[in-house]
Amino acid sequence: MRTYRKELWFNIPKRMAFINITQKVKEVLDESGINDGLLLINAMHITASVFINDDEPGLQQDYERWLEQLAPHHPVDRYLHNQPCEDNGDAHLKRQIMGREVVVAVTKGRLDCDSYEQIFYGEFDGRRSKKVLIKIIGD
Numbered sequence: 788m789r790t791y792r793k794e795l796w797f798n799i800p801k802r803m804a805f806i807n808i809t810q811k812v813k814e815v816l817d818e819s820g821i822n823d824g825l826l827l828i829n830a831m832h833i834t835a836s837v838f839i840n841d842d843e844p845g846l847q848q849d850y851e852r853w854l855e856q857l858a859p860h861h862p863v864d865r866y867l868h869n870q871p872c873e874d875n876g877d878a879h880l881k882r883q884i885m886g887r888e889v890v891v892a893v894t895k896g897r898l899d900c901d902s903y904e905q906i907f908y909g910e911f912d913g914r915r916s917k918k919v920l921i922k923i924i925g926d
Contacts (some may be wrong), residue, residue: 791819791923794831799913803881806908806921807848808837812891813898815921822896824925828906829888832917834878836885836909839900854881856912878912878919885909893925 793815812828814827830837840846858880863869866876889906892899900906908919 788824788924789819791815791821791921793818793921795908795921796849796916796921797835797908798909798916798921799910801849802878802911803854804910804913805829805850807905808908809842809843809898809906812906812921813831816898816923818895819923821893821923823879824923826891826893826898827888827920827922827924828850828891828915829920829922830882830908831920834875834882834910834912835917836882836907836911837850837888837919838886838907838909839864839889839891839904840907841903844901848914850885850909854884857881857884858872873874874913876897885911893923 795811816826828837858877860877863874868876869878
């Protein structure tokens with residue numbers, strides 16, 4: 788059994804965004820040379836997420852609206868976390884909803900995903916560098 792580790796770095800200029808990282812993940816899998824195993828993709832920051840869904844712009848807009856309804860950014864004083872000087876309490880809640888990581892099976896050097904399944908990095912408090920860890924275990 789072998790392992791392979793790589794970090795992807797993001798610096799999203801706006802507060803919330805969803806970035807399709809499927810192609811980057813496939814490139815890392817190719818680099819690894821692993822043909823069968825498991826691939827973990829993990830957001831390494833408490834206000835970011837990794838999730839799998841369809842790459843459809845309407846769905847991404849629905850996510851933004853839905854998340855903002857569940858945990859609105861304003862007014863920032865609604866969140867105890869924001870006192871005395873933070874402003875990202877909502878981003879922590881959004882990350883909790885969308886999840887920290889995904890695990891995808893690898894078979895014959897390919898991701899075992901449905902044709903509509905895409906891997907996304909979700910940013911909920913952008914404007915600074917954050918990383919995503921990819922860890923692959925297998926043969």
